[in-house]
Structure formats: C-alpha cells, structure tokens
Amino acid sequence: MLRDIQEQILKLKKEKDVCILAHCYQTHDILEVADYVGDSFGLAQKAQKVANKTVMMCGVRFMAETVKILCPEKRVLLPEADALCPMADALDPQMLLQLKEKYPGYAVVAYINTTAELKTVCDVCVTSSSAAKIIKRMPEDKILFIPDKNLGKFIAKQCPEKTIQTVYGCCPTHAQFDASEAQKARKLHPNALLLAHPECDESVAELADFVGSTTEIMDYAKNSPEKEFIIATENSIVQHLGIDCPEKRFYPLSKNFVCRNMQLTKIASVLHCLEGDYGEEITLDEETRLKAKVCIDRMLELGNG
C-alpha cells in the first residue's frame, strides 16, 4: 500500500537524519514525503540551509550536483542514478570554450540545467525564475546565454538594455510543441488561460497568458480568479494543481508533455535509496566543486531579495 511505503520513508528519513528535497515535477506521492518542494532556484536556496547530515534530491542529476556544490560536508543522494537532464548533458566545456572564443568580451550566463563540469567555465548561473533579475543586476552588458535558446530569447525580451547572444540548445520535452499545439488546446478550451514555462518554443510563449517557472505557474494558477488553465509544462504540474485546487480545471497542452527523466524516480526508488541499496551518492572532485560554486554563489547573491 502507498501509505505504508510513505510511512516507512518518514520513519527512515528521521532515523537516518535525511532531508528530502523534491522538484515540482516529481509525482504527488513523493511531494507528500518531501521536506521541501520547489523550482530550481528554491531548491538551491533551501540546500544552503539544510541541517541534516544527508540530503536526498528527488529530481535530476544537475539538481543533486548543485546540492553537493553548496554542501560538500553532506551526503547527497540521487535515488535514480539515470535521471539526467538531456539539455544539461548536451554542452561540454570544450564546446563552450570554442563559443567563448567566438564571443570575446561576453559574460557567460549558464542556465542551472548544466553539468558541474560546465559550470566551472561559466560566470554566473540562473534559473527560469531568477534569470531576468540576475541579468539586470549584472554589470556586464554583453551576455552569452547557454544552453537553452528558448529561455534565452524569453529573457532577452525582458532585458532589452543588454545584448544577449543565445546558442542552439533546448529541452526536448518543452521544445517539442509549437504554436499549432497551443492553438489546438485553445480551441478545445476557449475559456482557459494558457500558462507556459519559458523552456517552451518561442511561438508557444508568445501565445501564453503567463510565462514562468514551475513554482510561478502553480502560484499563478492558485491565486488567479480564473477557473480553467492549459498547462504548458511537464504534466506532473497538471496533477499537483488538480489536487491543490479541485474547484478549478487544468488541461495539459499535450498528453505527451512528459519528462521521462523526471518521472524515473518513483516512491519505491525513494524508499530503496533510504534503505541504502539503491541510487547514487553524488561525489565531485574538490577543484570542480570550488570552480562550479563561484557561479552558483553569484546566482544566489544576485537572485536573492
């Protein structure tokens, strides 16, 4: 029974002094046993303050690496070792060094969806909810934004005072849909607002009533007086909103809006990882960790408040 598994998880995390952090894309049964649920920025902020000896990151690898970068003294566990972000793995330091040569004088702003190794050659990290604020606060005017061109273009519109160069990279889950999918959903649900993540194709973001991070989308829908919403991000958000606001209606932009990597982690993965015979402990060599920490620290400094 699900409840028995959840109770076992709660008991074990207490006994073993484990804090469970979960990204909003995790399934609801995992959110129920988590100590904190949030978007990438919220998770990084929370990681700085965790008092427990061990942190389990229910999400994808770059999120667990961020926790390890910030908390080297803690054990950091990723319950499903294969939970990667394909966008984060698409760009390596060698490729970025070539791009830097092409754009001399540009500050490199990296979406947090990048590997720890890549972060060592970037100037500052951003997340979808903090990118515009951070870029506006940076003294540099010329920005090379990697690796998500859709988020980069969305941010460029909010920061017209900066020169923002994007490069080709995207989230395979979000970028698979274009305006035609959004128009189809609008036709099916003419009274619904369209809420989109900035990783969506530019043509979807342009049609949206609101564009924001996972947490921002959920807050917007909860606080809106409107009753119907089309959700243009991973379908777990449709599930969470349906549970949190049963009086409202939430429709997925597409039934295929699924991040296979985020959905790899199941409630049983969390239990088995806590039992000690499943998942992976994240390790980083100290040189990589310290170099990668520079751009995460800068993100937290410029993105707070």
Ligand code: 13P
């Ligand atoms: P958020 O920072 O909005 O949670 O996004 C993370 C992510 O991977 C979205 O695909």
Ligand code: SF4
């Ligand atoms: Fe990466 Fe996209 Fe999955 Fe987010 S939804 S973790 S960006 S593949």
